[in-house]
Amino acid sequence: MTETLNGKGLALVPKTDAKQTLKDFKSDQEVRWCPGCGDYAILAAVQSFLPELGLRRENIVFVSGIGCSSRFPYYLNTYGFHSIHGRAPAIATGLAASRPDLSVWVITGDGDALSIGGNHLIHALRRNVNLNVLLFNNRIYGLTKGQYSPTSEVGKITKSTPMGSLDKPFNPISLAIGAEASFVGRTIDSDRKHLQSVLREAAAHRGTSLVEIYQNCNIFNDNAFEPLKDPALRDDITLRLEHGQPIVSAIKAVRRRADGTLEVVDRASVDESEIVVHDAHNPDPSLAFALSRLDEPWFAHVPIGVFRSVQRPSYDEEMAAQVDRATTERGAGRLSDLLMSGDTWRIS
């Protein structure tokens, strides 16, 4: 089972022959995010992407926690579960582990996934349950009206930190790689084409895929990702990761130092042969981790795309395989045998 499913994230999910469109995935609920919120773009991108998968709509489930992004399931005409703060990966784990015929998507945010729900996220990643986790990172708490988040930069002035936040932020990509994630990607709300290309790869991945989506909160943290959206700047600082391709922006290139660490240099100053070629499929996570650290200093240059995509057995498959093995080796369970399984005696 394991070998055949590797890389086929949706192999067990029933397909449909019916032609689907974006409209099929819109629910009848009025969308209630703030005007201008990046969530609208992500919703539209997902709604227009889902028909491409050709799955039976009833076999798709969106599970969310709490936060602005967690309203997402209400707006999709699939099955949906808007749960409680931070717990979506746990709930989705139970669902996906017992129902391999479902395509399960977790919608979460930086507070939901990395603060209150951090434990569930890292354990879902190491287990490699067949889930697609979309982490909307706006680097702020929106729903509670503007406190700093675990991805806010140090010194962030917010309602709860009038003198600036003290905590070092998480880098979600580094965190996920450290948590043994088998698939880690990053994309941007405003770049629909790129967003959908990462979703496509995430959906095809069997196991847990984590996709960080830079999402603008125009109310409490506007322009947080402006350098990546500024037409004058974005091509220069965005390092697009494509497996097998040199890692470059319009003017920069990634080179390996003598000590093995990575550096970003002027593209014009290096020979093509010196530029690091991306290898997302390398079992060793060192390159993916090193790439995840390249956005220091803050937005000097930012890799986007699939950092890591490696194949290993998914939790739900292995769990099902144990049930199958127990049943094959010893036969399906019979209740009467179970009750009689200890030392018994008869009184007549």
Add this chain to the structure above:
Amino acid sequence: MTKQVQQLDRVIIRFAGDSGDGMQLTGDRFTAETAEFGNDLSTLPNFPAEIRAPAGTLPGVSSFQLHFADHDILTPGDAPNVLVAMNPAALKANLGDLPRGADIIANIDEFTKRNLQKVGYDANPLENDALAEWRVHPVALTSLTVKALENFEISKKDAERAKNMFALGLLSWLYHRPVEATVKFLESKFAKKPDIAKANIAAFNAGWNYGETTEAFSVSYEIKPAKLAPGVYRNIAGNQALAYGLIAASVQAKLPLFLGSYPITPASDILHELSKHKRFDVRTFQAEDEIAGVGAALGASFGGALGVTTTSGPGVALKAETVGLAVMTELPLILVDVQRAGPSTGMPTKTEQTDLLMAMFGRNGESPVPIVAPSTPSDCFHAAIEAARIALKYRTPVMLLSDGYLANGSEPWKLPEIDDLPDISVDFATEPNGEDGKTFLPYKRDPETLARPWAVPGTPGIEHRIGGIEKADGSGNISYDPNNHDLMVRLRQAKVDGIDVPDLEVDDPAGDARVLVLGWGSTYGPIAAAVRRVRKAGGKVAQAHLRHLNPLPANTGDVLRAYDKVLLPEINLGQLALLLRARFLVDVISYNRVRGLPFKAEELAGVIQDVIDSD
């Protein structure tokens, strides 16, 4: 030499030693032999939370009490007739429970100056008159065992470790227990270490022969098999029965079982047991924490499985928010709380009934949850099926309140006929239920049960979204409408209030008792034993025992009001009493002890008699 054989109707033995001495195993084996012999029995293991507390100290003492008889019995017994003390700490820790004249079998090899000092004995009590009230049998258990094993190719340490089997052999001789099963058990337990297996069997036989040949024991005892109802029996502990009950529930519901759990004393054995039975389409998920355990179970329920989570009090506290989500989303879920002494970490291996009010009210908002409490170890099987029946039929989380006493205690169990188990299967929603024939209303209720449809992913045409935000009646859409919220709060309450539970049965053979003793959960055995004693002495008392704590049986108020006095013993500070007084305005008389131990029958008999005698 012919030895005298004396007939007894019942015996209570307590094996006590260091937590590394293997007392639980010794007790388990003696229990198995006794069950095979056909006595009725009841057991009470009592052990420290520390895996290996410092050797020879009082906190490190582990014990196992077994009550067996030629008639049916209800408790593991109040006070041991026989104490097997493997060291001075075991003697000192248990002496207070021994009635005058009881037998003490003490391992004199361990009564060294150092071991005596560790527990504060200035002089060896085996050598002075400190134990004059009791019949002391000093036996050199360790050195006799080592001597018996001197020709075996094992270390001295391994030889010494077999002393518990020597003790078991001696006790097996003393009470005429069958031994073949223990020999087989040792062969199988140490199958990979045949030398150890042989040594343990030799130690066991040496213990038996020691009893047979030495003059230290001039009398042995016979306790005839009990006359129990005809049927096939096995011995079972509460946690095992509960695990079997969950499997039976999934079979009877025709649903796969999904357990999400985080290890915690004294509930972990349910996880261990269920993980062995995957061929029943059981999935066990050891989660990263308590919250993930219940979250995964709820996720599996959403997907159409029988979702279960097992824990103890501290875990229930952590799961509360998710149970609230299950209340709101109206999905089936079973939360097993094997109660232990609290608050906080409390005393993890000790029993208590202190989570009742947490089960009732321990969530934000108006959040009613049905509660079922088993009364004996084997009743955990049936209580689990009942909890599942309610969860599935009414689409609600259900609290199953076991406790440490039931979890680890064991008793003979007359196996039920599989055909007699209830069919608890329910139908999933398959099509739109709106009047237009196209819309699906996830919160349109069954008019009788008020349950909403269980619509699982994968079913076409009824895709819908649920969650923790308040729902509009019927459509399930997000609603902040004040009147809708009031309606939904009342509907959720009415659904739980309307659960069909059987009437409370009263046992009052004379028919004219003026005092009712009421209980719930694991106090059944001690209360029933106490009631027997009182009746035997001529007292008139009625007994009733609650299995459903929420909702209460419809006749509860009538039963309470039918007696002049209602006595309610609880191993808490009066939690059910608080509920009954509030609900029925009946001033029940609370009797409360919170010592981490079950009630003693003698103690309760006295309390009942006092209530009968008082005006």
